[in-house]
Amino acid sequence: MSGSSSNNQRILVGVSGGIAAYKAIVLVRRMIDAGCEVRVVMTEAATRFVTPLTFQAVSGHPVRTTLLDAEAESGMDHIALARWAQRVVIAPASADLMARLAAGMADDLLTTLCLATEAPVQLAPAMNRQMWAHPATQANYARLLERGVTMLGPDAGSQACGETGTGRMMEPEAIADALLTGEGAGDMAGLEAVVTAGGTREPIDPVRFLANRSSGRMGFALAAEVARRGARVTLVAGPSTLATPAGVRRVDVETAAQMQAAIESIESMDLFIGAAAVADYRVARPAEQKLKKNGASLSLELLPNPDIIATVAQRGPRPFVIGFAAETERLAEHAAAKRQAKGMDMICANEVGAGRGFDTPDNALLLLWQDGERVLPRAAKTQLATQILDTYLQIKQDSSHASR
DSSP, X not given: OOSOSOOOOEEEEEEOSSGGGGHHHHHHHHHHHTTOEEEEXXXXXXXXXXXXXXXXXXXXXXXXXXXXXXXXXXXXXXXHHHHHOSEEEEEEEOHHHHHHHHTTXXXXXXXXXXXXXXXOEEEEEOOOHHHHHSHHHHHHHHHHHHTTOXXXXXXXXXXXTSOEEEEEOOOHHHHHHHHHHOTTOSTTTTOEEEEEESBOOEESSSSOEEOOOOOSHHHHHHHHHHHHTTOEEEEEEOSOOSOOOTTEEEEEOOSHHHHHHXXXXXXXXXXXXXXXXXXXXXXXXXXXXXXXXXXXXXXXXXXXXXXXXXXXXXXXSOOEEEEEEEESSOHHHHHHHHHHHHTOSEEEEEEOBTTBXXXXXXXXXXXXXXXXXXXXXXXXXXXXHHHHHHHHHHHHHHHHHHTO
């Protein structure tokens, strides 16, 4: 864990109800080891998972669980505790807790403190993947972001319910690192990044369209990882049911032309990652009414779509451009030619077909850039996102050293 060994911060750790409550014990321990003074406030539901005595033993201070505590009021009442905190972090933050905060409720000690404090508030969401993806939770998430609440995670991975997906609480070591190094800290802090994800749909008539098998998982994983590393991220996504990653601004589009227009409207970008599987062609004249089946053959005239990555590579000032190539044969040869032709700084190539690449939670990649290559063995797409960005940062560092 990076960060100072004597931060001397006053941290109020809120713990809401959820199986991830046990991870908050590690978070409190890490913060104390770094020299912080920590107080813990638990919701009633949280006490069903971990006892207040456990947190008292770890923090060295009594744990508050109720809003109207006669004994506590004589020493440090809820207003004084809200003023005491220099930072409030709630880990885990359940769907219920997020909903109550978004509604401005103050029906227990923890929500009351969040309304009463002037300190920055940070949430580490933790819940089932379906709960995280639910429109109500996403609306609450967006509302809290608008009010200045910082989100730490959630991560994707296996969950206590046995399912796999986004909603897993960010690891306590990573949360501690974010708290100690400051809001927005990370090895990509200050960068403006644009990520495209998913496939596009090109209309044939009002009910039919040309599309591909892209799920958007790789692009969404990259957007989440870029945001976690501190960059400001805009995700331009084709049709997808995937949840918007924490801290990411999302723009939904359908066609390749709409995707290009959305990207062209973004004035500044330091990094562009074109992970979307953009349709190469569109129907020249989509029918205004549904085409009826009459037993005869049907011919469609197809026109080439704009080359989004090549266009971005010609922007000025020029961002670092990362693209993708899905190939069925001669992977390295075709990927190298595509990188050169489109002006990419790095290309991530993978073989598709026979259950590989599209609509799978994992993949294997070949990364190519001007002076090197790297093979990424089959792994979860979230892990590949980390490795891709590690490679990007290494290329930038090597380029910086070479220019000196």
